[in-house]
Amino acid sequence: xxxxxxxxxxxxxxxxxxxxxxxxxxxxxxxxxxxxxxxxxxxxxxxxxxxxxxxxxxxxxxxxxxxxxxxxxxxxxxxxxxxxxxxxxxxxxxxxxxxxxxxxxxxxxxxxxxxxxxxxxxxxxxxxxxxxxxxxxxxxxxxxxxxxxxxxxxxxxxxxxxxxxxxxxxxxxxxxxxxxxxxxxxxxxxxxxxxxxxxxxxxxxxxxx
Numbered sequence: 001x002x003x004x005x006x007x008x009x010x011x012x013x014x015x016x017x018x019x020x021x022x023x024x025x026x027x028x029x030x031x032x033x034x035x036x037x038x039x040x041x042x043x044x045x046x047x048x049x050x051x052x053x054x055x056x057x058x059x060x061x062x063x064x065x066x067x068x069x070x071x072x073x074x075x076x077x078x079x080x081x082x083x084x085x086x087x088x089x090x091x092x093x094x095x096x097x098x099x100x101x102x103x104x105x106x107x108x109x110x111x112x113x114x115x116x117x118x119x120x121x122x123x124x125x126x127x128x129x130x131x132x133x134x135x136x137x138x139x140x141x142x143x144x145x146x147x148x149x150x151x152x153x154x155x156x157x158x159x160x161x162x163x164x165x166x167x168x169x170x171x172x173x174x175x176x177x178x179x180x181x182x183x184x185x186x187x188x189x190x191x192x193x194x195x196x197x198x199x200x201x202x203x204x205x206x207x208x209x
Contacts, residue, residue: 127169
């Protein structure tokens with residue numbers, strides 16, 4: 001489980017593709033490792049980490065490098081297949097009982113991919129409009145939660161008939177995540193809020209009876 005509060009963005013330093021599998025290593029400095037730790041509990045083999053909103057398992061740790069394996073199904077349904085060496089990824093550790101949940105409960109299971117279709121920047125603000133398959137818009141509500149590349153965000157405006165929604169970013173989010181560099185045409189991983197999805201589907205089931 002994750003909360004959608006990104007701890008930072010870190011570079012991919014090694015990327016290897018094999019049939020049906022992609023492996024990559026993320027460089028995380030010693031200082032950042034402490035930030036990503038639960039007090040004195042460091043990242044270890046088997047730890048669950050959110051990488052651009054995708055729940056991955058740590059398979060190797062070498063000094064300040066953390067290695068992940070990504071199977072073909074995950075590559076097909078997320079943006080991880082588009083990553084290149086030198087790209088940065090958003091990182092969050094899994095939540096621990098007793099942690100503050102500053103965002104909303106997230107699983108790291110990507111629902112779909114959205115494309116940025118417009119970016120509007122003003123002093124201390126950045127707004128992005130995203131487009132998804134309209135089938136997902138029944139779960140995307142104005143003032144509702146959404147997970148984008150692992151970040152817990154609030155939908156400002158949702159246009160269900162057009163498959164579009166807008167999100168605004170504060171400077172701190174832009175500093176800690178990849179959204180500060182995102183541009184029109186870029187794609188992001190979307191995780192629909194599980195509670196919203198459950199309520200919508202329950203109501204649909206009742207209405208069909």
